[in-house]
Structures are given as structure tokens and as C-alpha cells.
Amino acid sequence: MAEIRVMKRVLANNDALAADQLAGIDRQGVLSLNLMSGPGAGKTSLIERTIECLRDRVRIYVIEGDIQGSLDAERVAAAGAGVTQVNTQGACHLDAMMLQSVLPGIDLAATDLLIIENVGNLVCPAEFRLPAHFNVTLVSTPEGSDKPAKYPLMFERSDLVLITKTDLLPYVDFDPAEIDRAVARLRVETPVLRLSCRTGVGLDGWLDWLEQKLAARGRVGTGK
């Protein structure tokens, strides 16, 4: 019982800190997203493509969460956005406390869109709220369409689900309709979009969603 009580307190403290941080982000009118998925589902590729498509109009800043190393941060920097790497030193998820030390270093007044790329893990990141308006979860076609049934908390807490690597559909066993049905069962209002960062097919749907959310904050076309 003791262990359960301690964990609940950790989560409550995390959620309170994340809410405080999000209030600060809100005061600057910035849109903040928490990107989650299993390893290698294409979070960094999606960020690269998003920067390429929007960098002339939207000021993007990225926080890269990884256990160690800076491979993804280097890719994001090469794509042309500001980026801060957070190494979790073995921890399986980002949490608000880890972001506390990096948020003051980000010029939110010069940012329209903050993207937080979580550690690649379909389990633990879902438990820790981050200072984000929306949780965006990626599931790639080679992973199989049974993922929402097997990792329900992640998909229950998702505001948007992206089926990625749709260019591989001819070569893998994946039923997009199974994802649609499973996500709807967990949280009926969550949209599910399909895209391929490799071919670009479906990226327009993601960019439309993003521009709609940016517009709600008066942020479309406010770029540099």
C-alpha cells in the first residue's frame, strides 16, 4: 500500500507542476504538443517534415527527450529549428520536473509552436502529464494494428493519433480500420490521421490539424 500512496503523490506533484508550466506557456500564446510513441515510430521524422513545411511561417522550438545521446536533437537542429536535448539518464519517460530546468532557457516570446518529443515508449510516458495542450501519439504500420488494445492508457490519453509509415502498408499486416475502431472505443472524440513522412502522403491532414490549433491561439502566419 505504501508504494501505491507514494506513486500517487509523485503523479499529483508532477501534474500540478505541469499545469503551472502550461500556464506560463499559455501566457505567451504558444501551442505545446507532447509527441509519444514506441521506439522508431517516426516522431523525429515527423518533426523534421513539420519544420520543413512550416518554418517560413511558424516559429518552432523542440525539446528532445532521450535516455542518452543527442542523435534526434542533431536531426532537429539540421532541419532548422531551435532544440534543447533532455537526457533522462535511464528514466523511461519525460516528466514535468525534468522540463523545469530547460523551460526557462527557451524564448517563448519568439516561439509559436513548442514540440516535446517524449522517450520512445508506449507505456510509461502516458502516466506523466507534461506542459502540453495536446498529446499526439504515433503508431507506425509495421508495429501492427493491435497496439491500442495492448497499450490502452497511451491511447486513452491521446488527443490525436497518427498512423505513420503508411508507405509500408503493402508490405506489412496492418489494418488501419482496426486502429480507428480501437481508438474510438477508448476515446470516441480522438481523431486518427494516416500519413507517410517518406512520401509526404497524408502530411496535409496533420498540417491542417496543426494550423487549426495554432489559429485558435492567433498564431498562424505570425512567423519571423
Next chain:
Amino acid sequence: MAEIRVMKRVLANNDALAADQLAGIDRQGVLSLNLMSGPGAGKTSLIERTIECLRDRVRIYVIEGDIQGSLDAERVAAAGAGVTQVNTQGACHLDAMMLQSVLPGIDLAATDLLIIENVGNLVCPAEFRLPAHFNVTLVSTPEGSDKPAKYPLMFERSDLVLITKTDLLPYVDFDPAEIDRAVARLRVETPVLRLSCRTGVGLDGWLDWLEQKLAARGRVGTGK
């Protein structure tokens, strides 16, 4: 500090229990494997193919670890092996305590090979020793060849690494040699094999490794 001390004690207790359990498995001459990977890398497909190839000669029993549901256990049962499902109820990994309640129900005297399929997660399962002789880690080609660099503990603790879904190599950015080099840097003696469960190419290497480990326990050709 308190949190770190508690966690160390949890891990020490887990490791001691796993060692006890493995001693029991050893007394029956059974080979036990802990299969780990990110979500959707093909652990269940590998188990299905292994059962198909060996079921006439090797008595296989599978423990299926999943957060919830029994999708994988149903697939394993359909392939023709005995199987017990362990639901972790939200936990991100299997541990020795979770196996404590199911091991007594398995007829080890009628088993040559015990396969424990861990929860799909490249982070947390690596921290918890299970009653297994070998940790086998799968990384699928669509996940990308940067995975050992990004999830080092998992690969440091692997006795065998399997690159899966090699049939997708023409369609993804994946450099098998990068995995070879990265695994060798973490643990030089760990072999890395390549295979596709879809086409069957490379399965012979995996089956050879398995038969060698079974033979070391006097278990080849002892099937039903």
C-alpha cells in the same frame, strides 16, 4: 535519496527471486529465454515461427506478458504450444514476483524450452531480471538502426540480438552494420542475427542458436 534506496532494494529482491526461480528451472534441465523489444518488433511472430519449426522435437511453453488482454496468448495457443498469460495491469515490464504465481502451474518436467515474452518496451524490462538463461532482444528494421545508441541498457543486457523484418530492408532507412557496431561497443560477445519471420530468410540462424543452447542442456530431440 529515499526513493533511490527503495528502488535498489526492489531490484535486489527481484534479482534474488529470479535466481531462485531459475534454479528450479535448471533442476528440470529446461532452457529459459526472456524475449524483449519495443512494441511490434515481432516477438510473437518469432515465437509462432519457432513453434511451427520445432514443435515435433522440442516441447515449448510460453509465458505471455502484456499490460492487458490475451491477443498474443491466443496466437501462441493457435500455433500449438502451451501458454500462460500474465497481465501486468498497467506495469511496463514483467518481474520475478509476477512470474511467481504462474511458474508452479507449468509442468517443467514436460518442457524443453520456456519462452517468456516480456511487455513491448525497450526501456524498463531491461532493469528486472527474470528466471531466464538468456536475454534475447529484437529490433525491427523499420524502427531504425539507432536503437542500441538510444536504449543502451537493453542492449548491454542482451545475450543475443535479432534484427527482425529484414524483408522490409528495401523500403526503410536501416543499416544492419550500424547495429552490429553499436552492439559490439556495448557488449562485444553478443551475437547479432538477421531474419524475417514473413519470408523465413535467416530463421535457420536463430534455430541453430536455439538448438545449440538446447543441446547444452541435453534437450535436442527429446520432444514428445
